[in-house]
Amino acid sequence: MNDEAKILVSACLLGEPVRYDGQCKALASQALKQLLSEDRVIAFCPEVAGGLSTPREPAEIQSWQTIHVLTASGHDVTKAFQQGAEQTLKLCQQHAIRVAVLTELSPSCGSSQVYDGSFRRERISGAGITALLLRDHGIKIFSQYQTNQAITELNRLG
Ligand code: SF4
Known part of the structure; x- marks a missing residue:
């Protein structure tokens, strides 16, 4: 088992076809590939973890004050999004993760x-719902366009 700090990465950025349209995104980061080879990357999809299928209807946040997420046809998926966020936080806590690269x-x-x-x-x-929850618990969140900054932070935190 590798005791060095791990980083959470959105599963769709690592080639897993878990996006709402059944596709993935390509992340061309040599530094992240290096971390992958060192077994320091945890890939996770909050929406799949929250019980949503793939492919699925696109959903957007309607309100942040009282979190409310609807699909394009008006189906309320707030609970699945919240459950996915909570599972992501639990995973981060289990692995002592303090840095994440999210889509x-x-x-x-x-x-x-x-x-x-x-x-x-x-x-x-x-x-997003997961990013907000992780951030509220002190986890530093970066997008896929900030991978180098994320890795700098990972190294800084040790
Ligand atoms: S919830 Fe996150 S990890 Fe899952 S498909 Fe959407 S952006 Fe990717």
Whole structure:
């Protein structure tokens, strides 16, 4: 077992086809690939962990004050999103994870921008349900565009 600090990464960034459309995203980061080879990367998808199927209807956050997440057809998936976030936090706590690289714009994983709830691909400042919960518990969240910063932080925290 590797005792060096681990990093959480959105599963879809590591080639797992867990996105709502059944696709994945490609993350071209040599530094992250190095961590993968050292068994220091934990891949996780909060939405799948929360019980949602793949593929699934796209969902967007409608309200942050009282968290409310709806699919495009109006199905309330708030509970699944919250359960996924809680499971992600539990996993981070089990592995003492303090840094995460999460997929920008996702209603679960987005860290600085998400869609505005209109399903018109309009972006607004904000974060997804999982990113918010992890951040509230002191975990540093970075997007896939900030991988080098995430690894610098991982090394700084030791
Ligand atoms: S919830 Fe996160 S890990 Fe899962 S598909 Fe969406 S962005 Fe990727």
